[in-house]
Amino acid sequence: MKPIWRYIAPLVLAGCAATGNGAVRTLTQERAAQAIVVGTSTRADIAAAFGTASVTTFANGYELWLYQVGYAKAVDSVPYVNLVVSSADNKRELSILFDRNGVVKKYQLRE
């Protein structure tokens, strides 16, 4: 019998990797305000500055890009593991909301 960890471990390892290019680790509110301009910055601008995000697309046409330092949100969906670790324990994350035109509507750096 193959242990369940054989299947879960890759998901956990993937979840442990912080999303993006690591820029959020040292991002300050001031530098965030320079890099992210509400009403102007596009998806391409954000991807260039912070790398690949965890993306949630909503039925209303909005899109949320999430950069987490610590565990990625995907780990919260892994049975058993989600009791031991949770991305809710992360101390630092950057959320960026794009409107239907792909332009930044809001952002929030949680630290």
Add this chain to the structure above:
Amino acid sequence: MRNTWLAVAVWLCIAVPARADQPVPRVEVQGSAQDRDEKSYRAMLAGMDVFEKNRGLAPAASLRFKVFPRHAGVSMDGLVVQIVGERTGMPVPLAADQSFTLPQDANAAGADAMVRFNRQAGSLAWRADVRSPGVPANARRLGDLLLECKVAMAGDLVAYVHHPINMLITKMEDPCRTLPINLFYFADRPVFSVTLVSGNRRRILPAALLHGPAAPLMPGHEDWIFLRERVYTVKFKSLYDEGWPDDTLLQFDYMDDDT
């Protein structure tokens, strides 16, 4: 003992997340009387009883029940709700926001009556709606939300995987306050961020608690996915352990608010 609790909580967490499949649009079909979206009247009365017993959490609040569409294609126009038993048929007034209250009727409770909507089973997400007066329109009160969770558990309102352990948890004395339950709440509008506020104390909720799990495992058993952009979760145990009081407000920054 700790391991036992861990096992219990593990099963609950398995039940709550679901898979990342795109929600499948459904064309609404009026179900037969045996296939309507309904809940046990007696169970909902039990939820009302829990509300009365826990009024200390929200002394001036009132309790209503509320339904939301669970799938695309579920029309909320022309919605009708009744208490229906073998010899009972009692209309229940439904407010414009799809909320309602239930009368106490011993005959209906004794006859295993159902609270039944004129929609096919699985069309609606059912919730308790507890509101204290004086709470700003863009906020919810922590004690109100905890009370909603307690009523939902006692009233068997929320969809979940009916594994025996999960069913046991919903019947426990106080699972909302003591276990890491993921009960999904619906904000009034699509939500971008939630901030806890109590006096001068503020904390932004982590993104993990918004919009549900990234990769739900069993979407067919979930009732929140269609309204994902409005979903948030509250971890009552950790918040109360950290000293956040019942009067704590959860302030919403909605997606369409101006910054």
